[in-house]
Amino acid sequence: MPRNTPRRQITTLLPFLGLGFGLAITATTLAPPAMAAPDRPECLAGAKPGGGFDLTCRLIANAMLQTKLISQPMIVTYMEGGVGAVAYNHVIGKRATDANLVSAASSGSALLLAQGKFGRYDETAVRWVGALGADYGVLVVAADSPYQTLAELIAAYAKDPTKFPVAGGGAVGSQDWMKGVMLAKAAGHPARDMRYVALEGGGAVLTALEGGHVAIGAGDAAEMARHHAAGKVRILAVMAPERLPGELAGVPTAREQGIDIEWPVWRGYYIGHDVSDDDYRWWVDQFAALSKTPEFEAERTARGLYPFTLLGADFEKKVQADVARFKQIAAEAGM
Incomplete structure (x- = not known):
């Protein structure tokens, strides 16, 4: 209630x-008439x-x-x-x-x-x-990152999460922070082990990735798609139930890669x-x-x-x- x-x-x-x-x-005994359309x-x-x-x-x-x-x-x-x-x-x-x-x-x-x-x-x-x-959440790395799949990233993250600062376009508790938490959980770590870098929006996340200041970016597909297509960053997984159309059609879902994450x-x-x-x-x-x-x-x-x-x-x-x-x-x- x-x-x-x-x-x-x-x-x-x-x-x-x-x-x-x-x-x-x-209107305990008489219901109002159905609305034809709002005036x-x-x-x-x-x-x-x-x-x-x-x-x-x-x-x-x-x-x-x-x-x-x-x-x-x-x-x-x-x-x-x-x-x-x-x-x-x-x-x-x-x-x-x-x-x-x-x-x-x-x-x-x-x-x-x-x-x-x-x-x-x-x-x-x-x-x-x-x-x-x-829109759907995505997990992103720099174009020159050694990690080609989400499984590879999670395996490395599991060994030492301190080496993988995660950038998101919002504060602790935001949607991007939540995406980072789900990544940490998939790697067997609690949220407190995550090094989260709070930035102002997806543009700042892209800049941090491209500059090598963070290892992972948490964002949304719509804002990251063209940068992925241009080769500036690499989207490792979309957090959707199935692959997305268009520029991200070749990017597998997290679930395809054996990681049960959707956002x-x-x-x-x-x-x-x-x-x-x-x-x-x-x-x-x-x-x-x-x-x-x-x-x-x-x-x-x-x-x-x-x-x-x-x-x-x-x-x-x-x-x-x-x-x-x-x-x-x-x-x-x-x-």
């Missing part, structure tokens, strides 16, 4: 024939313009209008603070019943929820609508906890229809995302499972 989730109560106002008044009826569709990005949440909102704003799943342009609004925490609390406290609004989220949101960084609310305080794309960086959406079941279902159904269109595929590809569609109850279970997994990893790391 959510921590202090607002009580669920839906009230509808029925016009009384042609008269200028109405009767408020608590003012909106996507809330919990950060400044230009980041991942903005990308996530723009993905559906553009594709849903192109495919005529919405008749009005979707407004994208921004509410920065706490990497989505301020927006999350705003939806819960102010817009829990607003069926016009969906909000952007990512696997990073699940990570922060697991660490208690979204305040007093947990992952059950909203309704998770779906994920419509993903999808999903891009998804949630809605207020007290939105009606019918309105929630409307969004799920539209996302399902959208995901099958060529217009959406083009929008997703243009934003550097790979196919990853998970909707409704299946997505809800995914978020809950991610939060539980991240809590376990954090606990094992002493966080």
Whole structure:
């Protein structure tokens, strides 16, 4: 159950024939009508313009209008603070019943929820609508590294992790740090044995690798792919269930190499906890229809995302499972 989730109560106002008044009826006996379409569709990005949440909102704003799943342009609004925490609390406290609004989220949101960084609310305080794309984690070495496979790297790392500083584009506890932890665990070492170098973004990780300042880089496929293709770095494994298309088609997954590591960086959406079941279902159904269109595929590809569609109850279970997994990893790391 959510921590202090607002009580669920839906009230509808029925016009009384042609008269200028109405009767408020608590929806214990009368369900609200199914939502035909939002009259003012909106996507809330919990950060400044230009980041991942903005990308996530723009993905559906553009594709849903192109495919005529919405008749009005979707407004994208921004509410920065706490990497989505301020927006999350705003939806819960102010817009829990607003069926016009969906909000952007990512696997990073699940990570922060697991660490208690979204305040007093947990992952059950909203309704998770779906994920419509993903990037995937990658483990990278310099182009002149002696290690050609993930298995070779792990064997060497297992002998002495102090010789293998791992760079990531985020602080301790971030997604890149988590990828490094999974590498350490695969080599039989706890998180505390990892030498983690926190840098500002994937560009800094690439610079550190190319300059020989670190041995391993943890990052995302989209930001590393062209550097791998250009021969500037070598991606040893993608943390995906199957090989990725395009420039990384020749890179094996970690699982192919006998290492059970996956890290999808999903891009998804949630809605207020007290939105009606019918309105929630409307969004799920539209996302399902959208995901099958060529217009959406083009929008997703243009934003550097790979196919990853998970909707409704299946997505809800995914978020809950991610939060539980991240809590376990954090606990094992002493966080």
